[in-house]
Amino acid sequence: GNVAAFTSSGWEIWSTVITGFASQTPTLGDVNGDGQIDVVVGLANSEYIFALDGKTGKILENFPVRVGAKVIAPILLLDLQKAHKENSPHSDGPGLHLVFPAFDGYLYAIDGRTGCADKLDIGGEESYSLVLADDIFGHGKMDLLLATFQGSVMCLSTSQPYDSLASTTTQYPRH
Numbered sequence: 001g002n003v004a005a006f007t008s009s010g011w012e013i014w015s016t017v018i019t020g021f022a023s024q025t026p027t028l029g030d031v032n033g034d035g036q037i038d039v040v041v042g043l044a045n046s047e048y049i050f051a052l053d054g055k056t057g058k059i060l061e062n063f064p065v066r067v068g069a070k071v072i073a074p075i076l077l078l079d080l081q082k083a084h085k086e087n088s089p090h091s092d093g094p095g096l097h098l099v100f101p102a103f104d105g106y107l108y109a110i111d112g113r114t115g116c117a118d119k120l121d122i123g124g125e126e127s128y129s130l131v132l133a134d135d136i137f138g139h140g141k142m143d144l145l146l147a148t149f150q151g152s153v154m155c156l157s158t159s160q161p162y163d164s165l166a167s168t169t170t171q172y173p174r175h
Contacts, residue, residue: 014057031112033095042071062115069104101127135162
């Protein structure tokens with residue numbers, strides 16, 4: 001398939017060929033921390049996640065990332081680590097994680113700067129749903145809520161301080 005960007009007048013800006021098709025709308029945000037909007041697409045007929053430069057359509061460094069199964073759910077962009085803060089010695093700048101369930105029974109978090117993937121077993125259950133990030137318990141920490149195709153609802157707590165601006169399916173550069 002193709003991913004393409006157009007002007008408001010309908011003129012094509014760029015078009016990039018990818019190996020598969022997306023079942024969800026692309027997610028927009030600064031994935032790699034370069035200050036520019038990127039385009040993220042999960043593929044429903046393969047095991048790949050693509051991240052494209054929003055200006056040029058070129059595939060970002062360290063992408064595509066192969067996960068264990070097809071991705072039907074929308075991808076959430078989320079700042080999961082304080083290591084992404086500019087004053088941290090563990091970071092070369094900001095960036096976001098791509099958080100989503102795949103059809104192999106795992107919840108994935110891919111570091112947008114490195115392409116490194118962490119996964120969490122969700123009991124072999126599959127999900128079509130967007131992961132919700134919020135302070136569900138009111139403890140000041142980011143919680144992740146996931147509903148599965150089999151009818152389960154799972155809430156995962158993180159150590160990340162809650163910030164209502166830290167997650168979105170469309171994120172513009174923070175100023």
